[in-house]
Amino acid sequence: MPTEMLIRPLQDEEKPAVRDIMRRSFPLVQRWFFSFTPHVLVAETGGEIQGAVVLKLFALPRGRRGGLMYWAFTHPAARGLGVGQRLFDAGIRFLEEQGCDELLGCVEGNNTSSSNLLAARGFEILSPGRQLRRWGLHTPRVWLKIFHYIDIGHFVWARPGPGRADSAALQWWGNLAMNSLLLFLVFWRLKGAALFASTLCYEIPVVLGVLFGVRELAMRLAARGRGLTVRYRAWESAFPLGLALAAGPAWWFPILGSVYPAAPGWRYRDAIRTLGPAAAAGGAAVLLLSWGAWALLRWAAIPPTVLPFIKLTVTLGPLAALFDVALPFFPFVSFNGRRIWDWSRPVWVVLATLAVARLFV
Secondary structure, eight states: OOSOOEEEEOOGGGHHHHHHHHHHHSOHHHHTTOOOOSEEEEEEETTEEEEEEEEEEEEEGGGEEEEEEEEEEEOGGGTTTTHHHHHHHHHHHHHHHTTOSEEEEEEETTOHHHHHHHHTTTOEEEOHHHHHHHHGGGHHHHHHHHTOSSOTTEEEEEESOOSSOOOHHHHHHHHHHHHHHHHHHHHHHHHGGGGGGSTHHHHHHHHHHHHHHHHHHHHHHHHHHTTOOEEEEOOGGGHHHHHHHHHTTOOOOOOOOEEEESSTTOOHHHHHHHHHHHHHHHHHHHHHHHHHHHHHHHHSOOOTTTHHHHHHHHHHHHHHHHHHHSOOSTTSTTSHHHHHHHHOHHHHHHHHHHHHHHTTO
16 A cells, blocks of 8 residues: 555545445444534545545534544554544644634544544543533533434543543442432332332432442452553433433433543553453443342342342343343443453353343343
């Protein structure tokens, strides 16, 4: 392949070729959301398009202008040749020339090939709290413009960044509170005002706290045992879907968040040797709670004060286990199931079988 590379605007007649590269780069369901914007740059070598970056301009609060690195992808045969770096540099330069005050990108947490490119160019993750501090009540509108309302497990990267570390603990407790509120809404839809006269008001956060806490503890211990320090990150963009399911059919969608290596610059293909076992430990912990609660309810004499918590675990545990373990495809690739799948297919088969079986007993 010729080494000389040209970065230039996309021509209309080249859209089919670019779309073909996109199809080679993303799973089936994710491709459905792809769209061109008026601002697309392509990388060309030897007369062949090797990749593209789709850019988007939009308004930010207080009369400011935002620029989004919307989609970026390269031909499989061109990966490792610096095409992505050239496209990112050209895209950033274009957005800055358009007078953008903030540059943003939304990247799935395990997609380190893209996130490391952003980090090397001065982008930092904006936690949910920092998004609210930066955009205030306009945050949902910004999410709409950057498609950050159904991209589960994606993080908002911003330049300029916040400049200081966020709180993993605050994200964990905030995630627990939001899941509890969604469950309150589900049970209110099912029970009406009787919900507020029941013990569910305190059973819900306790049971969720145990499910989420045991899961994360298992993941942290497994990662630490292999020499990796991890931290928790919430998946804020999953909550619009969770709210729609709770308010509509009265379904609970477990929004778990996950742990990620604490050190910057990590690579998924290297870290999966540790993240895979950690994910399996977290999934197994949720399965153990789910199956254990079912067994206790079936065969044990449970004290009346504990019985409501066991019953609620029997209800919520299977859903948490199913999403966390058994669905390794988009849009659920950020759950533990995908990491387990990438690390060990036999382990995934065992855990997924246990998760699915729990739904039918």
